[in-house]
Amino acid sequence: MARSSLSLVFAGSGGSGAMTAGTLFLRAAARAGYFGVMTQLFGAQVRGGESAALVQFSNEPIECQPDRFDVFFAIDWDKVDQFAAEIPLDKNSVVISDPSAGAIPASIAKSKPRALSVVMSDPTMTRLARAMRSKRSNVFVAGLAGTLAGIAAAELRAALEAVLGHKSDEVMAANAAALENGIKAAASIDLDLRVAEPEPKHESRWLITGNEAIGLGALRGGIKFVGCYPITPATDLVEWLSPRLHSLGGRLILAEDELASINMVLGASYGGWPAMTVTAGPGLSLMTEAIGLGVAAEIPAVVVDVMRAGPSTGIASKTEQSDLNIAIYGAHGDAPRIVIAPLSVGDCITTGEWAVYVAEALQTPVIVLSDQMIGQAQAIIPSAAKRPEPMKRRTNGGAPGAQFKRYEVTANPISRMPLPGTKGYEWVAEGLTHNEAGLPVSGASAHVAQINKRAKKIEQFDPGELWGEVFGHGDTAILTFGSSVAPAREAARRLTATGRATRVIALRVLSPVPVKPLAAALKGVRRGVVLEQNHSGQLYRHLLGQKAIPISTESIARPGPLPFRPAEITSHIA
Amino acid sequence: MSTAATIETHCVRGLVEKDFSSGAHPIWCPGCGDYGVLAGLEHALVKLGRPPHEVVLVSGIGCSSRLPGYMSCFGFHGVHGRALAAATGLKLARPDLEVITVGGDGDGFSIGGNHFIHACRRNIDMLYLVMDNRVYGMTKGQPSPTSEPDWDSALTPGGIGTRPFNPILLAIAAGATFVARGFAGDPQGLADLIVAGIKWPGFAFLEVLSPCITFRPEEFEWKGKVRHDAAAVENDRAAAAAAALTDDGFSLGVLFRGTEAAVKPPSQARSSLAAIERQFLVGV
DSSP states (O other), X not given: OOBSEEEEEEEEETTSOHHXXXXXXXXXXXXXXXXXXXXXXXXSOSSSSEEEEEEEEESSOOXXXXXXXXXXXXXXXXXXXXXXXXXXXXXXXXXXXXXXXXXXOHHHHTTOOEEEEOOOSOTTSOHHHHHHSOOOHHHHHHHHHHHHTTOXXXXXXXXXXXXXXXXXXXXXXXXHHHHHHHHHHGGGSOOOOOBOOOSSOOSOEEEEEHHXXXXXXXXXXXXXXXXXXXXXXXXXXXXXXXXXHHHTTOEEXXXXXXXXXXXXXXXXXXXXXXXXXXXXXXXXXXXXXXXXXXXXXXXXXXXXXXXXXXXXXXXXXXOOOOOHHHHHHOSSSSOXXXXXXXXXXXXXXXXHHHHHHHHHHHTSEEEEEEEHHHHTOEEEEESXXXXXXXXXXXXXXXXXXXXXXXXXXXXXXXXXXXXXXXXXXXOEEEOSOBOTTSOBOOOHHHHHHHHHHHHHHHHTOOOGGXXXXXXXXXXXXXXXXXXXXXHHHHHHHHXXXXXXXXXXXXXXXEESOOHHHHHHHTTTOSXXXXXXXXXXXXXXXXXXXXXXXXXXXXXXXXXXXXXXXXXXXXXXXX | OOOOOOOOOOOOTTOOGGGGBOOOOOOOOTTOTXXXXXXXXXXXXXXXXXXXXGEEEEEOSSSGGGGGGGXXXXXXXXXXXXXXXXXXXXXXXXXXXXXXXXXXXXXXXXXXXXXXXXXXXXXXXXXXXXXEOSSBTTTTSBOOTTSOTTXXXXXXXXXXXXXXXXXXXXXXXXXXXXXXXXXXXXXXXXXXXXXXXXXXXXXXXXXXXXXXXXXXXGGXXXXXXXXXXXXXXXXXXXXXXXXXHHOOSOBOEEEEEOOOOOOOOXXXXXXXXXXXXXXXXXXX
């Protein structure tokens, strides 16, 4: 009987093409109407380190990491010891490797998987030819894996053309031959990895990474300016964005550092262009002073933090959800801002677009907390992403008067922000404590009035239905965010199937805590658990501090970089 | 979302200095050089005929960075040291506005030193005016990057002992295409340099000797030291750098002009969101 999902590993040393193998497989799966997600596991070395593509393949939408992997394709064994511990295998797993790669290393063999040996290159190639030209074992493996999983050869060929078609004719001919050899080799292996066809055949699919999805959301939201500095794992977001933003008439600028990035963003935004910066934890630390300026001077800005393991430099290439504290509270003084997080790879589009609208409408920095697991996961998603209702900056300066008051205190805490160049409304964006006209003052009354004005703006923010999502109905609730949503949902599905009905409350808005909709979502809950990937329970403490969850709520908090696996969550709760 | 309206730029005749004054009373000490710079800027904008609403003054933190509050133009008073970064973002988004960045030597050369280097290199069309008084005035008299090594302060008794930073040399080395020096005690001459810097189609760096009478009373003597004798070196960075190395720091005027082209403003849209979204579609 065909299974409903399959988990695969394509592993090799950096440069072996393991990622390309995973990409080929995933694209062919998307073409065939399946769902899936690929995450990347790699070390600090730019070339020659360990690398593995972890692929989940299913006939329904899937984003969580599996408890264990069904099949492990080793393109070579060179660096496998460096990540073997992070890829769970067992005796039901199958390991497929080339005999020329040598014996299965102990780090893999200790799980006692079934081992299969397959010659992954053209057997007619001479040793010299193999040394001179790539063996293209990765393309072979993609053909083999795809065919074993039940993907039609035509889809694999089309995926090859889409992914590597830009290469020279000679290279493509060799790739095509390697793919055909892989497809043929499947028949000689006694292994049934077929996944049942998806029902019903869905409409077209998108293949997108979380980082690309935030970039796309930002473009949908009208971002015109990006200031950024390279940092793993956020750089691929801006690499995707740069040519596209320019093609739409916007501007991306590579700043000299993160301090410049965020200040450039504030400058461009002051000029009237919706603006964004993209970074990871170390960059966010550097940006906190200017985020405070954005709060005080009331300048819209989107700050995307693709979280990685911290503190300090931490693990640049691996995930963690430990920047919540700095995102919510980072900056001196009272500097309230909006912090939101995507619920899935596909939701990065919605959350990214919405971030721009919220920043513009509230005239304040909005921090989007993505993470490496979501950001660098490539997922097959249904093509339609929910689009939030557009909101705009209040640029109308109002009736011309004696002196324009940029920071006027009225019943509406969102004051008027006319664009520079508007005659009669000249104002100064001011980071010093200022009066309503924007002039620096050091008196108590203006200080308190402006602090209150800005706090009220955040307190009154109504996210509507975009506050978060509730999945399921059980009286056990898992509250979580970001990349922990997917494993929480899978754990809830299993718990519910085994008699402990469990719901997942996924928060898109992390700050200010959406107290009312959260209270409604918690109705009927007898046991609540806050799930997050950091040591100190940052979300748990934040929710408790806001009295948004009962004191009896439990916390499952552990650091990254290992993703939560559903079995880990169910064992905590069951 | 609609983007910013781009304004038509005007040359307005009949503007007077008062049109550029906010009326706010400066926090500066009596006798501060920055008053001269404020006057110089007002003269320059009258000469240029750019009305206040078309001008944005961007600054960081320090005595001199308070200047935007004293003018009637648009302004951006940001955090310490990052004025050039904010101005860069602003000018890229709004090339139609006249962006003038102002600040002091601590703001520009110490905490903001990295941005100074890269602004010179980037060559975006703006004037950067640094009021150099060789001291941190707002925090009451600590040595700045341009202070003399033997200048005695409470924080550094006997002097800081390190050689001062040469902003002119650094600007030339980092790729600035317009480098000049002015004096706060000469608002008319300063206004001419400001006009030249604003008109310059790239990054124009103007160091202004602006005495701090309170913490550096000896700077009162700068009046007798400055000379209007700078001979602009055209396009020869090595020669300009050599001159900057031997210069005593009191020659006024344009010191260097380069020919490198400024950064171009963003181009018109040539694609669409729909076309970009299509790349994600698989299997049709």
